[in-house]
Amino acid sequence: MTSGAVIELAGVTKVYGGAGPAGVRALRGINLRFRPGQYVSIEGPSGCGKTTLLNLLGLIDTPTEGEVRWDGVNVADGSERERARFRLRSIGFVFQRFYLLPTLTVRENVELPLRPLLRGRAERRARAVELLESVGLSARAGFYPSQLSGGEEQRVAIARALVNSPALLLADEPTGELDSDNAGKVLDLLEALHRERQTTLIVVTHNPEVARRARRHLTLRDGRVESDVREGETT
Amino acid sequence: MSERERRGGRKPGALPGILAVVAMAAAITLPVVLLSVGGGVSSHEIARLQASGYQIVVSGPGTAGIDLAHQRVGQIAAIPSVGAVSPTLTRPLDLRGPGGRWVPLLAEGIIPSAYYATLGSTASQVFSAPPNLGDPTDMIHYQNGSYAGPVSPDVLVNTTLAQADHLTVGDSVTLAPAANGSGAVTYTVTGTFNVVASLFSTSGNYGIYLPLSNLQVLTGLARTGPGPGGLLDAADSIHVGLTGTASTSPTQIARVVAALHALLPYYGVSTLSQEASQLEGAASILNGFYLVLSSVGLAIGFVFLTLVLVRRVEAERREIGIRRALGLPSRSIAATIVARAVLLGGAGALLGVASGIGTVTVLARVGSAPVQAASRLAVFSPVQLIALGVGALALAGVASAFAVRRALRLPLPEALR
Numbered sequence: 263m264t265s266g267a268v269i270e271l272a273g274v275t276k277v278y279g280g281a282g283p284a285g286v287r288a289l290r291g292i293n294l295r296f297r298p299g300q301y302v303s304i305e306g307p308s309g310c311g312k313t314t315l316l317n318l319l320g321l322i323d324t325p326t327e328g329e330v331r332w333d334g335v336n337v338a339d340g341s342e343r344e345r346a347r348f349r350l351r352s353i354g355f356v357f358q359r360f361y362l363l364p365t366l367t368v369r370e371n372v373e374l375p376l377r378p379l380l381r382g383r384a385e386r387r388a389r390a391v392e393l394l395e396s397v398g399l400s401a402r403a404g405f406y407p408s409q410l411s412g413g414e415e416q417r418v419a420i421a422r423a424l425v426n427s428p429a430l431l432l433a434d435e436p437t438g439e440l441d442s443d444n445a446g447k448v449l450d451l452l453e454a455l456h457r458e459r460q461t462t463l464i465v466v467t468h469n470p471e472v473a474r475r476a477r478r479h480l481t482l483r484d485g486r487v488e489s490d491v492r493e494g495e496t497t
Numbered sequence: 498m499s500e501r502e503r504r505g506g507r508k509p510g511a512l513p514g515i516l517a518v519v520a521m522a523a524a525i526t527l528p529v530v531l532l533s534v535g536g537g538v539s540s541h542e543i544a545r546l547q548a549s550g551y552q553i554v555v556s557g558p559g560t561a562g563i564d565l566a567h568q569r570v571g572q573i574a575a576i577p578s579v580g581a582v583s584p585t586l587t588r589p590l591d592l593r594g595p596g597g598r599w600v601p602l603l604a605e606g607i608i609p610s611a612y613y614a615t616l617g618s619t620a621s622q623v624f625s626a627p628p629n630l631g632d633p634t635d636m637i638h639y640q641n642g643s644y645a646g647p648v649s650p651d652v653l654v655n656t657t658l659a660q661a662d663h664l665t666v667g668d669s670v671t672l673a674p675a676a677n678g679s680g681a682v683t684y685t686v687t688g689t690f691n692v693v694a695s696l697f698s699t700s701g702n703y704g705i706y707l708p709l710s711n712l713q714v715l716t717g718l719a720r721t722g723p724g725p726g727g728l729l730d731a732a733d734s735i736h737v738g739l740t741g742t743a744s745t746s747p748t749q750i751a752r753v754v755a756a757l758h759a760l761l762p763y764y765g766v767s768t769l770s771q772e773a774s775q776l777e778g779a780a781s782i783l784n785g786f787y788l789v790l791s792s793v794g795l796a797i798g799f800v801f802l803t804l805v806l807v808r809r810v811e812a813e814r815r816e817i818g819i820r821r822a823l824g825l826p827s828r829s830i831a832a833t834i835v836a837r838a839v840l841l842g843g844a845g846a847l848l849g850v851a852s853g854i855g856t857v858t859v860l861a862r863v864g865s866a867p868v869q870a871a872s873r874l875a876v877f878s879p880v881q882l883i884a885l886g887v888g889a890l891a892l893a894g895v896a897s898a899f900a901v902r903r904a905l906r907l908p909l910p911e912a913l914r
Contacts, residue, residue, distance in 0.1 A: 313910075314910075317910050322822055322909045322910055322913070323909065323910050342827075342905075343826070343827065346821065346824045346825070346826065346827070347826075348824070350823065350824025351824070355822055357819075357913070361815070361913070363819065374825065375823045375824065375825070377825065377829065378826050
């Protein structure tokens with residue numbers, strides 16, 4: 263687990279489809295710095311580079327140019343294995359479509375990231391149940407994802423994302439597939455966990471309600487940061 | 498987007514996996530059948546050679562290539578260490594029994610006492626000592642020169658033929674060298690013999706024994722007279738048995754072979770050890786051929802399994818992407834794929850072995866007579882079956898390597914889309 267890290271994007275550019283004229287520049291020279299424990303929303307029109315930015319922050323993708331630094335160390339230039347290990351220990355993901363594994367039970371889904379880290383099955387199970395309790399789903403531990411509602415699935419996904427106590431929690435449209443009632447519950451939960459654990463939370467969203475809860479608001483346009491508003495201060 | 502797709506992508510049904518198992522099973526069935534039947538027949542032939550009793554075979558060119566068969570007995574018996582000498586002649590005949598139907602069969606002409614002396618311990622139990630065919634030396638009829646003297650019109654028939662044609666000892670049967678019955682001679686059944694699978698080939702089921710001179714007369718291969726040109730007295734081969742320790746001594750056998758070469762320079766002389774060795778060599782060549790032939794099927798099974806595994810990776814790309822995004826190590830993703838491949842390959846191997854054994858069992862019951870006989874000789878070697886299973890698992894391992902490579906090279910952002 264990595265806690266309290268300062269995360270930076272330094273001169274990050276991402277080009278898809280090669281560096282030639284046919285290449286699509288999804289991000290153009292992004293420079294951002296996230297302090298530990300920040301709650302950040304990233305907004306912008308479709309195709310502006312929000313998900314690409316999130317993928318680069320989560321080391322799911324690598325920048326064409328620039329660096330992704332954790333406490334000053336570039337973590338994006340490691341091998342796939344090194345980046346996977348870093349993701350496992352330091353980053354949690356919440357996806358729009360939940361992405362629970364349908365063949366595993368709720369508890370097994372939450373346990374999944376613990377498998378490489380904790381050898382003891384009982385220890386893994388206890389940890390998973392603890393997280394399920396924190397999202398109010400311990401009674402559903404033996405259910406399969408297909409037996410849950412969308413809101414419940416997303417809460418399981420949040421439990422899975424937090425089970426390794428990551429320093430950074432990335433959420434890509436976490437309420438995009440939910441009705442307003444469930445969306446509110448999920449946002450309450452994310453906010454509560456963020457406050458309780460002091461995890462850096464970065465949320466990509468189109469939803470103004472989601473963005474409103476964040477303390478820092480990034481807006482992207484055409485692969486560039488159009489605005490960066492924090493606590494009433496604009497940069 | 499369907500609910501299923503929303504939850505993790507469309508999964509292929511069980512059909513591709515079942516087809517992969519069936520493909521592997523079919524690929525394994527072929528070598529199981531070929532190796533078990535081929536190996537069984539080879540083992541049977543080698544065992545037959547080893548149980549035959551005699552050690553050396555003299556053969557002439559083509560069929561009935563040896564002349565002066567009766568005279569050779571004395572000449573060869575005079576060679577030191579030689580204990581028994583038996584010329585034999587095998588010819589196709591037709592037999593008409595009490596039922597009146599003509600039955601094609603193989604007749605073996607022998608000198609009863611000489612033949613019995615060359616038999617091994619197992620074979621000798623099949624017959625009385627010597628076989629009940631009148632004059633044990635078969636010399637009275639032969640010595641007459643024209644074969645016109647006292648004759649023993651006796652015949653031994655195998656029990657299968659006797660049962661099929663309701664023949665019993667004392668019955669009269671008619672033997673003819675041609676299916677139209679011309680030249681037929683009436684014989685008396687003087688005994689029956691059991692066809693022992695370890696001693697006789699499938700032709701044993703259609704075999705009869707009669708005195709050598711009788712068969713020679715019946716088939717026109719007798720000595721035509723004492724004068725010039727009357728030298729036929731034909732046989733196919735002469736079996737030579739050695740005495741005591743000479744029968745197992747390579748040096749003594751080589752010495753007798755040399756003496757036979759000197760006595761019969763135009764005839765082939767071979768030893769059973771040579772034949773067994775040649776047969777083993779041929780068997781191993783055939784086994785290699787069977788494996789090459791089988792490798793075609795295995796290659797198809799391998800390609801099919803690889804395609805199924807790769808297709809499965811494609812279908813599960815999102816699930817694989819999620820696991821990788823969560824940071825699960827490559828080995829855990831690879832282990833899932835390898836386990837699936839081993840499961841499919843192992844199931845295919847087990848099914849293939851069972852199918853191969855089942856196929857041979859069915860062939861032994863419902864195939865044509867030669868196929869049934871060959872199938873009954875099948876030997877299922879545990880070593881070969883295990884080797885085939887291990888081979889199938891190895892192929893599954895290689896197939897899984899392609900799928901693992903594919904899974905680990907999926908671009909993560911695309912897999913998560």
